[in-house]
Amino acid sequence: xxxxxxxxxxxxxxxxxxxxxxxxxxxxxxxxxxxxxxxxxxxxxxxxxxxxxxxxxxxxxxxxxxxxxxxxxxxxxxxxxxxxxxxxxxxxxxxxxxxxxxxxxxxxxxxxxxxxxxxxxxxxxxxxxxxxxxxxxxxxxxxxxxxxxxxxxxxxxxxxxxxxxxxxxxxxxxxxxxxxxxxxxxxxxxxxxxxxxxxxxxxxxxxxxxxxxxxxxxxxxxxxxxxxxxxxxxxxxxxxxxxxxxxxxxxxxxxxxxxxxxxxxxxxxxxxxxxxxxxxxxxxxxxxxxxxxxxxxxxxxxxxxxxxxxxxxxxxxxxxxxxxxxxxxxxxxxxxxxxxxxx
Numbered sequence: 249x250x251x252x253x254x255x256x257x258x259x260x261x262x263x264x265x266x267x268x269x270x271x272x273x274x275x276x277x278x279x280x281x282x283x284x285x286x287x288x289x290x291x292x293x294x295x296x297x298x299x300x301x302x303x304x305x306x307x308x309x310x311x312x313x314x315x316x317x318x319x320x321x322x323x324x325x326x327x328x329x330x331x332x333x334x335x336x337x338x339x340x341x342x343x344x345x346x347x348x349x350x351x352x353x354x355x356x357x358x359x360x361x362x363x364x365x366x367x368x369x370x371x372x373x374x375x376x377x378x379x380x381x382x383x384x385x386x387x388x389x390x391x392x393x394x395x396x397x398x399x400x401x402x403x404x405x406x407x408x409x410x411x412x413x414x415x416x417x418x419x420x421x422x423x424x425x426x427x428x429x430x431x432x433x434x435x436x437x438x439x440x441x442x443x444x445x446x447x448x449x450x451x452x453x454x455x456x457x458x459x460x461x462x463x464x465x466x467x468x469x470x471x472x473x474x475x476x477x478x479x480x481x482x483x484x485x486x487x488x489x490x491x492x493x494x495x496x497x498x499x500x501x502x503x504x505x506x507x508x509x510x511x512x513x514x515x516x517x518x519x520x521x522x523x524x525x526x527x528x529x530x531x532x533x534x535x536x537x538x539x540x541x542x543x544x545x546x547x548x549x550x551x552x553x554x555x556x557x558x559x560x561x562x563x564x565x566x567x568x569x570x571x572x573x574x575x576x577x578x579x580x581x582x583x584x585x586x587x588x589x590x591x
Contacts, residue, residue, distance in 0.1 A: 249275050250419065250460040251296055252467045253527025254452050255520065257322060257534035259445055259473075262589055263561030263569065264542045265380075265427050268445065269373070269533040270452040271342075271526040272420035272460060273298060293513065296468050298416060298525035305410035308528070315406050317341055319528050321521035322535030332395040335536040337403060340393060342529060343372055344404040345411065346418045366390045366540060373423040373533070383427050383586070385548035386541055394540050422455065423533055424448045425541070432590045441591040442473045450485050453514070457486065461510035468524030469516050470531075476501055478516055549573060552580045 252272035258265055275295065299308050299319070308320045310328055317338045318325055325334050343363065363369035367388040370377045381388045393400065411417065426434070426448065434444045449472060456467055472478075477496050486505055494502035494513075501516045517523050521531045546558040553576050559569035570588065577584060 249295065249464045249466065250456075251275055251298060251524070251526050252420070252456050252460070252465065253296075253520065253524045253530045254449055254456075254467065254469045255322075255527050255531040255534055256445060256449070256470065257531065257538045258561075259441075260563070261561035262563055262566035263428070263559065263587070264545060265425050265538060266431055266444065266448075267423060267425050267534040267537045268448040268452065269423040269530040269537075270420060270456060271418070271422075271529040271533065272456060273526055274417040274419050274463070276415045293466055293468075293515070295466060296524035296526070301414040301416060302410055302525075304413070305407050315403060317403055317407060319525060319532065321519070321528060322531040325532060326535055326539070332536075332539050333398075335532055335539065336393050336395045337398065337400065338529070339533050339536040340369075340400045341404040341407050342418060343369065343421060344400060345408045346421050347372060363392055365392060366544075368392075369537075370423070370425065373421055375423050375425050379430060380425050380427055380541075383429060384582075385545045386427070387544050387548075390540070390544060392540075394543065420456070420459070421529075421533065422452060423537060424451065425537060428589050429586055432585065435590045442475075446472050446481060450481060454485055457505065457510070457512055461505070461507070461512045465510075465512040467512065467514050468520050468527045469514065470520040470527065471501075471516050471518050474518075475516075478503065478514075482514070549580075552576070 250272055252270060254268065254270045256266065256268045258267055299306060305316055306319050307316045308318065310318070312318045312334060318334050319338060322335065325331055328334060340363070363372055365388065367377045369392060370380060377388060380386050426444065431444060435441065438444065449469065453467060456465060476498060478501055479491065479493055482491050482503055482505065489505050489507040492504040494504060499518065503514045505512045505514060521528045542561060550556050550558070553573060556572055559565050
């Protein structure tokens with residue numbers, strides 16, 4: 249069985265990128281003799297919980313000790329005193345583990361770091377880096393780790409051994425970074441902010457389905473702007489498949505997609521990061537990448553405007569930041585349309 253999740257970070261801000269990521273794991277249920285079509289997808293799935301079998305190496309709440317990594321809602325992790333460091337350690341450890349042999353033995357030698365720079369990390373996550381670095385403030389050669397001097401290798405090795413013992417294999421970790429400039433271009437096409445998020449989310453979902461639905465796929469996705477109804481979007485994305493509606497409600501919306509030797513359960517939940525391990529990890533990938541890119545943006549502008557205070561890009565402080573930089577933009581050669589998101 250494949251357990252997957254999709255989430256985003258940066259949907260609301262005025263500044264910086266929108267990041268949408270997906271994570272997927274192969275679990276022991278994949279070896280069950282029960283046909284995928286016979287599984288009864290009638291309730292919220294308990295098999296989205298990988299915290300329990302991975303508890304030797306993973307915690308979902310602080311304190312984070314004993315060499316463990318934290319996997320939880322990225323907003324909760326980021327709010328901790330050392331939040332960016334915890335985000336970074338988890339994301340880079342999982343990325344390095346994914347880049348190892350797909351089924352390492354506990355005694356296999358350490359794999360090489362998955363990424364020493366942001367450009368390498370984006371490539372390892374399936375993101376073409378050139379559109380990101382078309383924005384002059386995002387630095388392709390920015391060294392990683394960014395927020396911590398601690399080595400990632402020991403945590404990645406501990407994680408790999410725990411995954412191996414639990415017979416759980418990470419099979420996908422993907423991201424889509426939509427920069428300010430691309431965000432505005434897409435808004436110009438759709439005239440709808442929600443469509444930008446939905447388009448990237450469903451591109452991840454289509455990839456997961458075509459790659460993994462033959463193994464019985466479960467995907468937990470954060471609700472898209474509070475929307476309750478997704479049947480029309482699923483029919484558009486999977487026109488050849490049969491789609492059954494399990495529920496469409498405020499707490500959750502669920503669907504079963506079946507095709508030739510393919511079966512998937514798709515759930516859209518409010519606070520999906522708390523219900524699905526893979527969704528929480530996807531959330532952390534999004535938040536970490538946005539933190540790195542906003543860190544680059546702040547440093548780029550502060551080198552040119554030394555008195556400028558940093559911003560996270562959200563509405564109120566983003567407005568303050570824009571007021572502070574507006575008079576400097578002609579001098580430093582920045583077009584406001586390249587910087588400010590339209591919606």
